[in-house]
Amino acid sequence: MSISPPSRRADDLPPLRGPGPGLQLALQRIAWRTPEWWAAAVALAVWVALIAVDLGPAGPAALAGHQHHAVSPAPASDSLVIEVCCVFGMMLPVVLPTLRRVAFASLWARRNRAMAMFVTGYLAIWIAASVAIGGVIDGITGTTGPLASVGLAGVVAIGWQLTAKKRKALRGCHLMLPLAPSGWGADRDCLALGVAVGRSCVLNCWALMTVVFAAGHHPVVMLGVLGLMVIERFGRNAFGDAASAIAAEIRFAFSPARIPTGARRSSRGPLGLVARSVSVDRIGRSPRWRRPRQRP
Amino acid sequence: MATATTIHIRRDVWRLSDQDPWHPTILNYAKAVVKLRSLDTGDFADPRSWRHLAEIHGSSIPKNQWPAGAHWNECEHGSWYFLPWHRVYLHHFEKIVRDAVKQIGGPADWALxxxxxxxxxxxxxxxxxxxxxxxxxxxxxxxxxFVTERGPTMNTTGGLSTATVNTATALAESVFTDTVGGGIIPGFGGGVSGRTHGGGIPGSLENTPHGSVHVGVGGVNPLGWMSRFETAGRDPIFWLHHANIDRLWVQWLRTAPHTDPTDPRWLRESFEFGSGRWHTKLAAKAVLDSTNATLRYRYDDEPTAPRKLPRPRVPAAPSPGLEEVVRRGPPEMVGATKEEVALGEVPTHAEIEVGAPRGAGLESFAGDRQPQRVYLKVENVRGTALSAGAFHVYVNAPEGASAPKLEEHAAGTVSMFGVVESSQRGETHAGEGLSFSFDITELVRRLQAAGGWDPKKLRVTFAPIPDSAGKVYRGDLKVGRVSLHYG
Structure with a gap:
């Protein structure tokens, strides 16, 4: 008796040639080992857009988006767009490790869906919180003026950072709950986990975010607060570690070493990079897989 | 007389007891404990006080009542820092006890x-x-x-079960840690993690015998000192237990090609204890060799020749099959339970529908149509009352099988040390409970050979291990999920 996965057609897979993988295969390798890559890409794209807008003709006023800022207040719809962008740019990076855990805890075919459900629950909580925080900050700024608003937000943030409630919430940011493997239960569990992590995250970071709002979403302030959030979650070496990990992934992706046969182009999958399963027979015949049978 | 270069020898307490139950090493330890307990005044501000030392491991004292400079409630569990953190902790403790022993007229080369x-x-x-x-x-x-807060009969004629003290699984681990991430490959020393008080997967050594001995000594009904993070360090046997865990780390490294992690995140992490004159801060990379100028100890069962540990810069050579897993990335989950599984006084079962692998899992099938590695993960074990301190985990065990037959289906044991604390939300835990992972590749191959493996269905059995009095209890433990992974 053997553990036999279902046989699949092998001849629809293009042969792999050459000493090393091409760009597409390299990206597929990254997607296999780093399923949360797309969330990082979204966050990065948002940051590029925010910085581009900040450096653009309208300058920082375009990001301010609230009535309390003296220069050309943006329409409410623009304000919401800025807040949503702010949430995507600042809150996705800090849940990348959790997204990774969600992906690895899900069936292969559901990995992206599971992560998407988690992100939906998580960001929904954050967007709602952002609207509320923005409203409060607008009110305060209208009364005290922008400078006093920033100062007040800073004092509140420092005070909150020292509380036990905040430390408890920080631990909740790393929460991982059991996920049903399939069906609506899997969607429900991923969504619920996103909401639970989002609630802890809001409780943990709301005070820091008031500084971001009071400062009119200035990218430098946003980057500073994001840095603090990353360090308090993952340690002071978090950025160096992340850079090392990214470099290692890229090195691995382009290395010419043994290549998993199934890491080939696929037209399926929500992101077009989900590898297609391959025939066991093909694996058995493939010279790349023909090696002495190894028994521990 | 001890000098600055003396290597202190940590000896087997039972062999010392064979010579004399009150061998000077043991008697001096007892007298030193008396002295350190006498410093337990006020808010335990003296870093040498017994409670101060115990609170480092775990503390239920609110943070605003801690003395200045206290590094309390910092034990590393479910983490790849478990072993180095406890090594530095023991070193810090041993320095303080040795000083106390000297003060009461004992030898300057006393060792734990x-x-x-x-x-x-x-x-x-x-x-x-x-x-x-x-x-x-x-x-x-x-x-x-002598501590009364221990399991029934542990202070009289009772002892730990053989399953509780089993070191075979841990010592057979081929790698220290799960280098591919994903929290699935257990390793010897624990999964890659940040500084933590739980939440990751423990290494095989941390699970058994470490955790199982903790709860085996402390008992489960009620939970004795050794059974809880917050109180374990108060029992003097805690330190001898952890010295043994530290010794097993040394023993594992003596077997080629086992090595410590080479990851700079692990090597540079430092651990801080005490304050003032009694302050210790050491990085993991500084404590890899216990005979170095900083630590200066070795175990009496180690070869006396100068130790030549495998240098961490030498890449580990993983066991056959695992190399490919590391290259591909984290294993693929192919099936999991849909509901929680209760862990009770009698064996309970979990059924898993196993799907066909589609990605990394499929790639793991070698030419002989066998997966390179198979992992069983027991996730989110939570509860407030334990029915047992540890549970056997069996795969596809027949109903009513005899003990020898069950052994053929054994995947390992899960220890419940810390399950109550990690089930509660707080500053040190997210409330997700404990998770465990087992490499069951060889078990699956044995079951295949015996016709006991169904690629579409898996049955996992949890059987409670009775305490030292032979009892199990009514508890409320639940496993959040059991999952199968191909890598």
């Missing part, structure tokens, strides 16, 4: 003994050493090594 409870030739070593079971010292005064 270890409790080797895993000696198949000597079943009596699964009992606490005699000096830890006697209410009084030889002079008739109260014995500080």
């Amino acid at each position: 003994p270890y409790w080797n409870y895993t000696d198949g030739q000597r079943p009596e070593v699964r009992q606490l050493p005699p000096a830890f079971r006697q209410p009084t010292l030889p002079d008739g005064s109260a014995n500080p090594l």
